[in-house]
Amino acid sequence: MATSRPGRSRAPLARRRFLALTAALAAVGCLALNRPAPARAATADDRAALAQWWAPVNFQDVDSTGETALGGKSDYITSYDYDGDLNGRNNWENTSQYPLAAHVYYSVVQTPSFSYLLYMYFHPRDWSDGILDNYQEDLTEHENDSEGVLEVVANDGSAHGQLKAAITVAHSNFYSWVPSGSDFTSGRESVDGTLKLQGDPHDDGHGRPFTTQQPNTHAAWAEGYLSRERDQYANGDGIVYYPGSTAEVPSGSDDRDVQYTLTDIFAPNGMWANRTLTTLFATPDNFAGDDSSDPYGAECGEGGVLGPANGACATDAANPPWAWDDADDLPGRGYLATDPAELVWDYFDWTGKPSAPDLAYTWDQYNGITS
Numbered sequence: 180m181a182t183s184r185p186g187r188s189r190a191p192l193a194r195r196r197f198l199a200l201t202a203a204l205a206a207v208g209c210l211a212l213n214r215p216a217p218a219r220a221a222t223a224d225d226r227a228a229l230a231q232w233w234a235p236v237n238f239q240d241v242d243s244t245g246e247t248a249l250g251g252k253s254d255y256i257t258s259y260d261y262d263g264d265l266n267g268r269n270n271w272e273n274t275s276q277y278p279l280a281a282h283v284y285y286s287v288v289q290t291p292s293f294s295y296l297l298y299m300y301f302h303p304r305d306w307s308d309g310i311l312d313n314y315q316e317d318l319t320e321h322e323n324d325s326e327g328v329l330e331v332v333a334n335d336g337s338a339h340g341q342l343k344a345a346i347t348v349a350h351s352n353f354y355s356w357v358p359s360g361s362d363f364t365s366g367r368e369s370v371d372g373t374l375k376l377q378g379d380p381h382d383d384g385h386g387r388p389f390t391t392q393q394p395n396t397h398a399a400w401a402e403g404y405l406s407r408e409r410d411q412y413a414n415g416d417g418i419v420y421y422p423g424s425t426a427e428v429p430s431g432s433d434d435r436d437v438q439y440t441l442t443d444i445f446a447p448n449g450m451w452a453n454r455t456l457t458t459l460f461a462t463p464d465n466f467a468g469d470d471s472s473d474p475y476g477a478e479c480g481e482g483g484v485l486g487p488a489n490g491a492c493a494t495d496a497a498n499p500p501w502a503w504d505d506a507d508d509l510p511g512r513g514y515l516a517t518d519p520a521e522l523v524w525d526y527f528d529w530t531g532k533p534s535a536p537d538l539a540y541t542w543d544q545y546n547g548i549t550s
Contacts, residue, residue: 192517192518192538192546226287226289226542227441227443229294229296229332229339229340230285230287230298230441231422231441232339232385233296233330233339233342233387233388234283234285234298234387234422235298235328235388235389235390235422236377236379236387236388236389236390236402236419236420236421236422237256237300237389237390237391237392237420237439238389238390238391238392238402238408238411238412238417238418238419238420239254239255239256239300239391239392239394239397239417239418239419239420240254240391240392240393240394240407240408240411240412240415240417241254241394241416241417241418241432241433242254242308242394242395243416243432244308245306245309245482246477246481246482247304247306247307247320247476247477247481247482248306248308248482249476250432251416251431251432252274252275252279252432253274253302253303253304253306253395254302254392254394254397254418254432255279255281255302255418255428255429256279256281256282256283256300256301256420257279257280257281257301257302257303258280258282258284258301258442259301259303259323259450259459259466261273261277261278261279261280261282261303262276262277263277264458265456265458265459266458266459266467267458267459267461267467267468268322268458268467268468268471270303270304270322270323270468271303271322271323271473271478271479272471272473272474272475273303274303274304275475275476276475278428279303279428279429280426280427280428281420281426281427281428281437281438281439281440282301282426282439282440282441282442283298283299283300283420283422283439283440283442284298284299284301284327284441284442284443284444284450285297285298285299285441285442285443285444286443286444286445286500286516286544286545287542288516288517288519288520288542288543288545289334289540289541289542289543290520290537290538290539290540290541291334291539291541292333292334292537293331293332293333293334293343293520293523293537294332294334294340295329295330295331295332295519295520295523296329296330296332297327297328297329297330297444297500297515297516297519298327298329299325299326299444299499299500300325300326300327300392300397300399301323301324301325302323302324302397303322303323303324304320304321304322304323304324304479305320305321305322305323305324305395305396305397305496305497306320306395306396306479306482307319307395307396307483307484308395308482309482309483309484318483318484318485318491319480319483319491319492319493320480320481320482320483320491320492321468321479321492321493321494321496321497322466322468322469322470322479322492322494322496322497323466323467323468323496323497324396324397325466325497325498325499325503326347326348326392326397326398326399327347327348327399327500327503328345328346328347328348328388328390328399329345329346329515329516329519329522329523330342330344330345331343331344331345331346331363331519331523342358342361342374342376342388343357343358343361343362343363343529344356344357344358344361344363344374344523344526344527345357345358345374345390346515346522346523346526347390347399347401348398348399348503348515349398349400350396350398351504351505351506352505353368353503353505353508353515353526354400354401354404355368355369355370355371355526355527356370356372356374356401357370357373357374357527358373358374358375358376358386358388359373362529362530363527363528363529364528364529365527365528366524366525366526366527366528367509367525367526368508368525368526368527370527371401371404372404373401373403374388374389374401375388375389375401375402376389377389377402379422379423380421380436381422381423381438387422388401389401389402389403390402391403391404391405391408393405393407393408415433416432417432417433417435418432418433418434418435418437419434419435419436419437420437420438420439421436421437421438421439422438422440422441423438423439423440424438424440425438425440426438426439426440427439444500445544451501451544451545454499454501461494461495462495463502464498464499464501464502464513465495465496465497465498465502466495466496466497466498466499468493468494468495468496468497469494469495470487470492470493470494478492479492480492500515500516501513501516501517501545503515503516508525508526510522510525513545516545517543517545517546518538518543518546520536520538520540521536521538524536524537
């Protein structure tokens with residue numbers, strides 16, 4: 180888990196890149212001998228193919244009880260425009276009115292050594308079943324929800340690289356994982372567990388990162404880490420989402436083969452392009468979500484233990500990936516997406532780890548680097 184530490188200066192990325200480059204040049208001879216082969220994902224199609232290859236299998240636990248559960252539908256992943264518009268303030272209400280076809284958002288950031296693949300799971304509701312199991316989870320609800328996972332892939336010269344580690348997002352905390360055989364170990368943050376790999380029946384069956392999400396609040400973890408989710412996967416209900424070529428809708432709350440399609444965060448008229456669209460984003464760092472009434476059923480806040488009369492529907496509460504933050508960890512807000520090389524350098528140790536983060540990004544659209 181994250182541990183509290185004093186903060187440090189968070190200089191602009193351009194200055195940190197310059198300082199890192201200066202340090203790198205001082206040891207250029209050594210680096211030239213030890214650096215992995217350049218990434219092969221050099222074009223947009225290559226990057227999309229790399230993201231598709233490592234796209235996770237995701238088990239979404241489902242809760243069918245409670246005023247705002249919609250029989251489990253409130254736990255289905257989908258797109259923020261599943262209802263055909265770019266209005267984040269009607270997503271809560273429209274959850275019951277439209278099919279929730281499965282989409283997962285992604286971005287790719289690269290240095291010569293690593294590809295950082297980020298995947299975001301979106302739900303129209305962060306909700307509660309009205310049973311106080313966890314006071315931090317069950318008191319409130321909010322419109323729109325965004326959790327996800329960052330994967331670290333070494334550019335070893337092969338077509339798809341080598342998976343080294345992953346970091347999942349559980350609200351305001353990040354958790355780190357390594358697959359069996361990885362040389363990544365605990366750095367300033369402790370590794371939380373093993374990242375299992377799972378085959379996909381819709382392709383050649385190669386191992387993919389296997390994540391899980393809790394019901395209601397949709398915190399993301401490595402599958403198998405939480406005892407409740409292990410039990411639900413083995414004996415309960417839930418949905419297993421696989422990357423595929425079709426955005427499918429679950430047949431019900433226990434559907435073990437649902438395909439999702441990937442959507443680039445930087446697609447034209449996509450998430451990043453619309454970050455200043457005020458119907459979708461209250462601020463560029465917050466999805467727009469309100470506490471209005473629901474003409475089709477229970478309003479936001481009604482399922483929380485406190486109830487809507489006590490302000491139990493938080494507004495504008497969900498963050499896009501470029502604003503995800505583990506507040507008591509060292510790297511800055513949004514670094515998981517925008518500056519993953521520094522965050523991963525802080526979280527992990529590994530064979531040949533440089534003395535400073537390698538910020539020589541070759542592709543980082545969050546910061547306008549598209550060389």
